[in-house]
Amino acid sequence: MDRNSSRHSESAARPEDLLKTFGASVFVLLVGLGVIFDATDRGSGFTTEALRRTEVAREPRQIPNFLLLDLDGKKDSLRRRLAADNRVRIIDFIYMRCRSVCSSLGSVYQQLQQRILERGLQGQVSLLSISFDPAHDDAAALQDYAARMRLSPAVWEAVSLASASDRQRLLDSFGIMVVPAPMGGFEHNAALHIVDARARLVRITDYDALDQALDAALAAKR
């Protein structure tokens, strides 16, 4: 069988067949490159996360409304909360039991909180941490988190969802994917989300890019 095949490969090809093959190869290459070019949004990103950020930077995304639960146990809608004081929010997603990336997100938020207070920006920018684990994170868990992270209420609020059934809708609307991690935790595409007072997601930055996030927030305020 193998000997037959090698005889074929050694036999001289007819010129018109070579032309067919050459044409087909070029066609296949162009289609392949075209598909990859399209899938990567013209080569702008190779990961879902990079595409999500490019899309939002290109065109702000309207965030639907959600009923939130705060640490006093009060329920309030996201839209109303955003519109109430006309500030730009830097939003992150957390779950209170988290000890890995969320605790570094927590310390990033502590630094952001400090920087906002130092620069006196609390009238323009504020921080909002939303739990994506509403089944566990009730008002008591929020209070515990606020104490542990030393939240300054004028700058940084932590909230949960009033209704656990909203969880997937919330994650989808921002483009967050949560996967189970070892030891009963979660892993997710952590980032800083800049949302303006009209509930438009205008920018997404790396979760450790503090200055970039603050600049983007101030730019969205203007």
Add this chain to the structure above:
Amino acid sequence: MNRSILSKRATLTALAVTLPAFALSLPPMRSLIAQSMAWHMVIQMPLLVLGGWLSMRAIAHKRPSPWNQYGLTGFFAAQAIVAYWMLPLAIDRAVVLPQADLLKVVTLFACGLLLRHSFERSPALLQLFFVGYTVSMTTWLGIYFATTELRLCNVYSMEGQTEAGHGIVLLGLALGCAWLLSTIQRVQAQQRSRFA
């Protein structure tokens, strides 16, 4: 007589690889590829390609193909398919969207069919070019997956990514070794038949 037994065995081998590879995209086995990047990239994807390869071997028609002289078209198509499914965003989509997963199963199986079709028609030098390219691409990708601080797939954990990276490196090296061994064997067989 002998030939028909051989092709029956080849068919069974092809089915034995292809069916599990397909089954990994269906419940209940789907949870394996949904939860583990290594199951997805190091086990299912190569099995799909191997399934296609073995299926084409079982069909075993060796007529010359005007559209695939020296296996060139098949190589380019296979390379494009593999390059697409190495994109982290494509891997995410295959886990999240069933239609993307179906596309993955079909195209990677076709990739195997094309590769076998092409290998039967290409000289060792051309094979070396494509195998060499694939091995270096795979190994580089594996090292990148295993060492980067960036979480590349939203659907998989960092730990899973490192694990898959190591697996991909091994896979690339194994692929290169397999090609080298089979080529040496073929050359030896050719020399024996020439001097016999």
